[in-house]
Amino acid sequence: MATIRHWLGAAAAAAIACGPLAGTQARAHVVPVADMVRGIEMTRRQCDAIAQTVWVQALGRDFCIRYYLSTAGGIGLQAAVFLQGDKPWRLSRRDWQFTVPPDAKDVNTADLRAYADGLSRQTGAPAIYLARPGVDGSSGHHNIRHTMLELHAVNAALDAIATKHGFTAYHLIGQSGGARIAGGLLGLRSDLGCTVIGAGRLSLSKRPLPARDPVYNFFNAADAIPLIAQSRARIILVTDPADRKVAEADQTRFVQMLRQAGRGAEQLFVQATDGDRHGVAGYARAAAKDCMRGAPADEIARNVASLVERRLAAKARSEARAAAPAATSQDAPAAVSAAPAAPALQSAAQLEGVQPGGWITRPAAIPAPRAAQ
Numbered sequence: 001m002a003t004i005r006h007w008l009g010a011a012a013a014a015a016i017a018c019g020p021l022a023g024t025q026a027r028a029h030v031v032p033v034a035d036m037v038r039g040i041e042m043t044r045r046q047c048d049a050i051a052q053t054v055w056v057q058a059l060g061r062d063f064c065i066r067y068y069l070s071t072a073g074g075i076g077l078q079a080a081v082f083l084q085g086d087k088p089w090r091l092s093r094r095d096w097q098f099t100v101p102p103d104a105k106d107v108n109t110a111d112l113r114a115y116a117d118g119l120s121r122q123t124g125a126p127a128i129y130l131a132r133p134g135v136d137g138s139s140g141h142h143n144i145r146h147t148m149l150e151l152h153a154v155n156a157a158l159d160a161i162a163t164k165h166g167f168t169a170y171h172l173i174g175q176s177g178g179a180r181i182a183g184g185l186l187g188l189r190s191d192l193g194c195t196v197i198g199a200g201r202l203s204l205s206k207r208p209l210p211a212r213d214p215v216y217n218f219f220n221a222a223d224a225i226p227l228i229a230q231s232r233a234r235i236i237l238v239t240d241p242a243d244r245k246v247a248e249a250d251q252t253r254f255v256q257m258l259r260q261a262g263r264g265a266e267q268l269f270v271q272a273t274d275g276d277r278h279g280v281a282g283y284a285r286a287a288a289k290d291c292m293r294g295a296p297a298d299e300i301a302r303n304v305a306s307l308v309e310r311r312l313a314a315k316a317r318s319e320a321r322a323a324a325p326a327a328t329s330q331d332a333p334a335a336v337s338a339a340p341a342a343p344a345l346q347s348a349a350q351l352e353g354v355q356p357g358g359w360i361t362r363p364a365a366i367p368a369p370r371a372a373q
Contacts, residue, residue: 028110031137036107037089037098039141040134047139054160058152059215065157066137068112068129069165073121078169078193080119080127080288081158082281083178085199086145087135096143107136119173123289126167130157132178145177149215151184158189169193173288174200175281176246180221183254187224192233194291198284199239199272201246202254222254229263234291236300237267238284244276266297270308273315283307 047055047064054065069079089098112129120127133140133153144150158170171194174182179200186195203222211217221228228235235258239251251267258265270283286307290300 028108028113031107031109031135033100033104033106036087036135036142037100039143040139042139050137053137054157054164056153056156056160058156059149061140061149061153061215063133063153063157064139065133065153065160066109066131067157067161068109068116068131069126069161070113070116070120070128071126072117073119074124074126076125077167078125078171078292079165079167080123080125080171080173080292082115082119082127082129082285083132083154083172083174083181084129084136085176085178085281087142089142091143098143109137112136119285122285123171123292125171125292126165128161130154132181144216146180146218147211147216148219151181151188151219154181155185155188158185162191171288171292172196173281173284174198175284176200176278179284183221184219184224186221186231186233186235187227190231192231194236194288195233196236196238196284196288196291197251198237198280199243199246199251199278200237201250202237203250203257205247205250205253222257225257225261225263229258229261231263235265236284236287236291237265238280238287238304239267239269240272240277240280241269242277243272245278266300268301268304270304271312273311282311 042064044055044062044064047053050064050066052067052069054067056063056065087098087104089100089104091098112131116127116129119129129136131138132142133144133150134142140153161167162170169191170189172182172185172192173196174180175198177200179197180202182195182197183200183202186192200221204218204220207220208218237251237255239248241248243251255265255267268283268287270280271277272279272283283304286304287300290303295303
């Protein structure tokens with residue numbers, strides 16, 4: 001129990017001792033970075049004692065998947081699901097352990113619940129922040145990211161959540177590594193509506209060597225193009241052409257492959273405001289909101305383009321304030337001019353012929369190393 005108290009605090013540990021947590025939401029607590037780096041393992045009993053979890057099996061492995069469900073903006077049988085990107089930790093290919101930067105922050109589950117609240121209000125529907133295996137409260141190890149095991153664990157969790165809450169369809173919103181999962185789910189699920197993929201690597205330009213255990217092989221969403229072409233989902237990609245983490249080509253190639261298979265998709269080119277030009281989750285959420293109410297492609301493009309302009313203008317104002325010397329009331333800085341207009345957003349149809357540039361009982365088992373690259 002000492003380790004449980006370290007992670008959740010005495011109050012939550014006491015609640016565990018008394019049985020399952022009451023209500024639909026567990027008390028907020030902190031998930032330390034150190035615990036996520038080591039890997040998180042839970043028993044079925046420990047998992048069942050936490051509200052908003054599902055116990056699932058994927059490819060012979062057990063997981064306790066934590067999800068943060070909100071109906072702050074509305075109720076219904078179709079839920080918006082957000083899949084976050086990878087933790088910004090460097091993974092060694094020698095021992096499959098993480099090197100964590102000194103400024104890495106612990107996760108407060110209250111923040112994840114607040115994110116779900118915001119998404120629910122934005123979309124007017126039930127919303128879920130789904131914790132990927134090994135992070136944000138789910139058991140497992142984050143070094144299985146991008147693997148068949150992670151993909152099938154998330155897929156199994158969505159099945160279990162649908163059964164538990166009666167959802168008949170999901171609208172997926174993904175950022176980076178989470179968007180890659182959303183792309184993979186397109187080939188596995190028939191209950192997807194809007195699927196908005198932000199900065200996701202959907203077609204691998206270089207194939208990694210196979211792992212010793214196939215469950216740890218990286219999945220490639222593009223391999224499922226024949227199945228995805230038959231999907232009823234509305235697929236929208238959100239791409240910054242200058243993305244420094246996920247090449248635009250790895251995103252646009254997926255759209256081109258879909259088109260060759262006779263299946264359309266929309267692609268919105270945006271400008272992210274972070275240093276890597278990679279963070280497009282806000283734009284993906286805006287596109288999902290419009291998609292879920294059935295807006296046509298040109299309306300979604302206009303609304304996202306407007307959001308890009310506002311964010312660029314806000315960034316310009318912030319940078320000007322930071323660069324300006326301290327001003328007195330007699331010497332106030334000049335007003336900041338508006339940022340230049342964002343580049344026009346385009347749908348895939350307009351691109352024809354264009355060449356686009358937890359409970360810690362012991363550390364979770366480490367996957368068998370992949371073959372050397």
